[in-house]
Amino acid sequence: MSSTTIGFLILAVGLGVCLKFRESWLNATGRAAKTGVTRLGRIKKASWFIVVLLAVCLPLSVHQFLGFLFGWNRFLSPDICRAVILDHVYDSSSTMPSDVFWLWVVQQCINWFGGIMLLRLFWLYGKGIIFAEKNITCIRVQGYCLIINCFIDLEMQRSVHAS
16 A cells, blocks of 8 residues: 555544544533534535545546556656556556456446446435435446456456466
8 A cells, every 4th residue: 555545544544533532522411412413414424524535536546547557656656656456566558468458447447437426425425315216326336336347357367367
């Protein structure tokens, strides 16, 4: 993991711990009812936090992908972008076998689509829409993305071991 990823994880965990202690303090002092902190309110706040994290991480993953294709440096790092596929490290797309490269490109596109659906799902949660058909559609599409990714992983594994 890169230092940026570790920093984001520490930030997310720290914010989650702060929100949990705040909630516990409000409940212990009896101020939860006075301040209007309800279950739906907590869901909305947590959802907006996740939406912000996804809105930051999705463009960074696009930068990582384009950086690998064009030989750019990683975000906030002097290293070049690399792709690691089944314990094989590729420094550029020219060193990667073509069938593995195209499977990886398709997998990245499916991952972005799944990430956008996850962003949409938590955006709906942030608006207070919890049990709706739109939410079910987002969850269903994410499931399809995961299933397709499993098949792509199997095919990439076969292609990497064959080469």
